[in-house]
Every structure is written in C-alpha cells, then in structure tokens.
Amino acid sequence: MLSVENITKSFTIHHLDQTRKAIGEINLHVNKGEFLGIVGRSGSGKSTILKSIYGTYMPEEGAIMYHSKENGPVNILEINDYELIRLRKTEIGYVSQFLKVMPRTTSLELVTESLLEMGESKEHALEKAKDALRHYDIPESLWDNYPNTFSGGEKLRLNIARATVKAPRLLLLDEPTASLDNDSKLKVREAIARLKADGTTLIGIFHDLEFMDGLCDSVFDMSDKALRYVQ
Amino acid sequence: MKQKENITLSVKNVSKLYGDGCAYCAETDAVLDKNVCPECRTVHACRDVSFDLHSGEILGIVGESGSGKSTLMKMLYFDQEASRGSYHISDYDTSQSNVFGLSSQAKRQIRNEILGMVYQNPVYGLEMDFSSMSNIAEKLIAAGSRNVGEMTGTGDHFLDKVNIPLNRKFDPPINFSGGMQQRVQIAKALSNYPPVLLLDEVTTGLDLSVQADVLELIKEIQREMGISMVVVSHDLAIIRMLCDRTMVMLNGEVIEAGITDQILEDPQHAYTQQLVYSIL
Numbered sequence: 001m002l003s004v005e006n007i008t009k010s011f012t013i014h015h016l017d018q019t020r021k022a023i024g025e026i027n028l029h030v031n032k033g034e035f036l037g038i039v040g041r042s043g044s045g046k047s048t049i050l051k052s053i054y055g056t057y058m059p060e061e062g063a064i065m066y067h068s069k070e071n072g073p074v075n076i077l078e079i080n081d082y083e084l085i086r087l088r089k090t091e092i093g094y095v096s097q098f099l100k101v102m103p104r105t106t107s108l109e110l111v112t113e114s115l116l117e118m119g120e121s122k123e124h125a126l127e128k129a130k131d132a133l134r135h136y137d138i139p140e141s142l143w144d145n146y147p148n149t150f151s152g153g154e155k156l157r158l159n160i161a162r163a164t165v166k167a168p169r170l171l172l173l174d175e176p177t178a179s180l181d182n183d184s185k186l187k188v189r190e191a192i193a194r195l196k197a198d199g200t201t202l203i204g205i206f207h208d209l210e211f212m213d214g215l216c217d218s219v220f221d222m223s224d225k226a227l228r229y230v231q
Numbered sequence: 232m233k234q235k236e237n238i239t240l241s242v243k244n245v246s247k248l249y250g251d252g253c254a255y256c257a258e259t260d261a262v263l264d265k266n267v268c269p270e271c272r273t274v275h276a277c278r279d280v281s282f283d284l285h286s287g288e289i290l291g292i293v294g295e296s297g298s299g300k301s302t303l304m305k306m307l308y309f310d311q312e313a314s315r316g317s318y319h320i321s322d323y324d325t326s327q328s329n330v331f332g333l334s335s336q337a338k339r340q341i342r343n344e345i346l347g348m349v350y351q352n353p354v355y356g357l358e359m360d361f362s363s364m365s366n367i368a369e370k371l372i373a374a375g376s377r378n379v380g381e382m383t384g385t386g387d388h389f390l391d392k393v394n395i396p397l398n399r400k401f402d403p404p405i406n407f408s409g410g411m412q413q414r415v416q417i418a419k420a421l422s423n424y425p426p427v428l429l430l431d432e433v434t435t436g437l438d439l440s441v442q443a444d445v446l447e448l449i450k451e452i453q454r455e456m457g458i459s460m461v462v463v464s465h466d467l468a469i470i471r472m473l474c475d476r477t478m479v480m481l482n483g484e485v486i487e488a489g490i491t492d493q494i495l496e497d498p499q500h501a502y503t504q505q506l507v508y509s510i511l
Contacts, residue, residue, distance in 0.1 A: 011497070012499075013504065014500075014501035014504055015501065015505070016505065051497075055493070056490075056492045056493055056496050056497060057493075057496070057497045057499060058493065080477075081489060081490050082237075082285060082475055084490060085475050085476075085490065099474075100471070102443075102446060102447065102450065102472050103439075103442075103443040103446065103447075103448065104443045105447075113454075117454075117456055125253070230423065
C-alpha cells in the first residue's frame with residue numbers, strides 16, 4: 001500500500017544560515033489493512049515522516065510510493081498539486097492533536113463539509129456526518145456548537161470523525177492521544193480498532209504505545225533520526 | 232488529459248512594466264534593484280507571472296505591499312493592460328485565444344459575464360452616490376438582465392446574504408461604514424453568478440465578526456455555485472482556511488507556489504519564511 005524509500009529531509013533556515021537535518025534515509029513499508037505504530041522522543045523526527053507522506057513536507061531525497069485506488073502506484077514526491085489535493089480529499093486522511101477550523105463552523109457542518117468536498121449530495125452528507133458524530137460519541141447537544149468550545153477529548157474525536165467519515169484508505173495519526181485522559185484515550189483506541197476492522201491502513205505516532213497493545217501489526221522506534229524495528 | 236479540461240483561467244509569462252524597459256532588463260534573469268531596473272529605472276510591477284486556476288478552486292496570493300498582487304488582479308480584470316504575456320479564459324473561448332488581445336468590447340463582455348471583482352478599496356467597485364440596490368442593478372443590466380422584479384429579488388438576496396439590513400438597501404454606500412461598503416461590493420460582484428471571482432484583500436479593515444461572515448460566505452459560494460476564485464490577502468490565516476494552493480509574490484515575481492500547507496509549514500524561500508514566522 002505504501003513504501004517509504006530512503007527519504008531524507010532537512011530544513012534550511014535562511015535568517016540563521018542554518019540547515020537542520022530532520023530525518024535521514026528512512027525506510028518504511030505498510031501493507032493494506034495493517035497498522036504501523038511509531039514511538040520515540042519528541043523532536044526525533046516522527047512527525048516529519050508523517051508530514052512527508054501527507055505531502056506537507058517535501059523530502060530532498062528518496063521516494064514515497066503510494067498505491068492509489070484510481071491511478072495505481074504514484075510517487076507522492078513527484079505528483080502534481082492537483083493530484084495530491086485529490087488524494088487528500090478522497091484517499092489519504094491526516095489526524096493531528098490540533099483542530100484547525102473556519103470560525104463559526106459547527107461540529108456538524110465541519111464533518112459534513114469534508115463529505116461535500118468529495119462531491120456527496122447535501123442530504124447524504126448530512127446523514128453520514130450525523131452517523132459519524134454518533135459513532136465517535138459526540139453528543140447531539142454539541143452538534144450545533146463551535147469546536148473551539150469543546151474539551152480536548154471531544155475535539156480529538158471530532159477530528160477523527162472528520163477524517164474517517166470519508167473512509168480513507170490510508171489514515172495518518174499524529175499523536176492523537178497526546179494530552180488526553182485515560183477515558184478519552186480508550187475511546188480513541190476503540191475508534192482505531194474499528195477503523196482497522198474496516199480495513200483501513202493506518203500509520204500512527206504514539207507517546208504511550210501500551211494503549212495500542214494488540215492493535216499494531218508492527219512497531220518502530222525513532223531515535224537519532226533513524227527508525228528501528230521493535231516488534 | 233482530464234486535468235487540462237479543468238482549467239478555468241490560464242496566465243502565462245505576464246509582465247507589467249512602468250517604463251520602456253531596456254536590453255538589460257529584457258533578460259528574464261536580469262538582477263533588478265527590488266523591482267526597478269538599475270539601467271533604465273523601469274519599474275517591473277509584475278514579472279513573468281504564470282499560473283492556472285482550476286474549476287472550483289480557490290487560489291491564494293500572498294506577499295507584502297508593492298509585491299505586485301493588486302497589479303496582477305487588475306490585469307486579470309482588464310483594469311490595467313499587461314505589457315507582455317497571455318491570458319486564457321476557458322468559459323469565454325475554448326479555442327484558448329489570448330484574451331489580452333481582444334477588443335475593449337469583448338473585454339467588457341468578459342467582465343460582465345465571466346468575472347467578478349472585489350477591490351481592496353470599495354471606491355473602485357461601487358458607485359458611491361447610487362443606492363446599494365442600484366449598484367447591483369447596474370451590474371445585472373450590464374450582464375443583460377432587464378426584468379426589474381428579478382433584479383430587486385437578486386439584490387435583496389445578496390444584500391441579505393452579506394448582512395446589509397434591507398431597510399437600508401436604497402441608501403448610497405457613501406453613507407455606510409467601511410465594512411458595510413465592502414459587503415455591498417461583494418454582493419454586487421456576486422449578483423450575476425460569475426464563474427470566476429477575483430478578491431483583492433476583501434477582509435482587510437473588517438472587524439473579526441464581519442470577517443468571519445465574509446469567509447463563511449466565500450466558502451459557501453465556492454461550494455454551492457462552484458465559483459473559482461483568486462484571493463489576494465496579507466492574512467495567512469485566511470489563506471490557510473480558504474485556499475488549497477497558494478502563490479507567494481515578492482518584487483513583482485512569484486517566488487514560491489504550492490499546496491497551502493507546504494508553503495506555510497515548509498517554506499523554502501527566505502522571504503516566505505519571514506512571512507510565516509510573523510503569523511500571530
């Protein structure tokens with residue numbers, strides 16, 4: 001489904017005249033329906049890998065081969081902007097611990113919106129969005145509220161609902177359990193278990209991987225800008 | 232070539248010079264003093280700008296004052312003549328002729344039927360002494376509408392949409408606050424449902440609440456009417472929320488272009504980095 005081949009990413013900071021290497025010669029392989037977990041210290045480059053797969057960062061070397069449903073194998077680092085935007089709208093999802101939204105957009109509108117941009121009809125999108133919110137335990141009383149009034153756990157579940165409502169083939173999870181209490185973490189775990197059962201391919205970064213016990217097919221540890229296979 | 236059919240606007244190597252230019256600055260890689268030719272003092276307000284706008288897409292343009300953003304927008308709306316380059320509009324002519332070369336009558340037709348423009352300064356987009364309703368009617372008449380009932384209906388619809396109290400629809404914009412004038416301008420630009428909308432710093436100077444209304448409105452019209460837009464803004468937060476793709480301009484040139492989160496999270500050019508570090 002996805003092969004990360006020898007990617008290297010550095011950041012050049014012009015005003016300091018510095019180049020910082022974030023990751024070097026990273027290799028990863030995920031099969032369809034698998035869940036790959038990445039652990040490691042802050043600043044070790046875990047998010048850089050995920051952001052490179054999503055196309056936010058452009059590594060200077062290597063290739064990221066993704067097997068797209070519509071066009072077969074594509075190199076994320078070489079496809080044009082429109083193809084990447086299309087993949088993000090229809091195939092690849094990204095969940096971070098932050099929620100960036102339009103001001104005064106309600107939670108229901110937010111989830112509906114991600115279906116509308118895929119071209120779903122308004123009625124259909126609204127029904128599906130409601131199902132997703134129920135699925136991730138966002139109570140109906142919050143549907144007409146703005147997400148910036150939500151608790152951390154609610155925001156995160158909303159974020160997951162928004163990404164998964166499109167049924168992405170590949171979902172990237174960037175520390176989705178950071179700063180959550182145990183109860184909320186368990187709900188995220190349940191959500192991930194459901195996604196996995198539905199056949200979604202997942203790559204996730206976790207500080208506390210014990211919460212994902214039994215779910216991951218393989219676990220890697222990121223340290224010194226390199227990946228090491230753990231289990 | 233499915234993607235090719237999707238292109239709404241295509242701009243290639245467009246330049247705007249104030250001055251005659253010389254052999255030195257005619258070279259594409261000539262080094263200028265900011266945007267001024269050191270030999271002949273010609274100002275290169277826009278230099279070799281190229282981009283495509285796809286159907287239903289919102290393209291963002293950011294850059295400091297004087298970087299050429301507004302000049303580019305004015306050329307796209309035929310307010311200013313381009314010195315060089317070509318401009319194709321697929322809704323006008325699928326044979327892809329260069330619309331810069333058309334007669335002023337044909338350009339007027341494109342302005343009336345295909346393009347909508349919202350200026351940074353409402354004085355350019357509105358007749359300040361006419362009523363708000365007349366401003367909208369003027370645009371609709373230019374686009375071929377003749378039915379008064381239909382026109383007032385459209386006027387009411389869009390003025391209401393941008394939160395102008397309908398009991399003030401016959402007031403001239405000169406009596407309105409800056410924010411209200413800007414909203415009347417947006418209502419006017421939208422009134423004939425143009426397939427392409429050009430927005431030049433439309434939220435600058437609006438209070439946060441009205442700004443949120445305008446953003447909501449822009450998203451809504453993109454989604455419901457499938458309108459393609461070019462959005463010029465200083466405000467990177469607005470660009471982040473609205474635009475899939477963004478271009479960064481400096482001294483008349485496009486120095487960086489890409490998917491918006493690439494530009495904001497992994498900026499390559501020194502100027503773009505400064506811009507991103509300045510986000511509040």
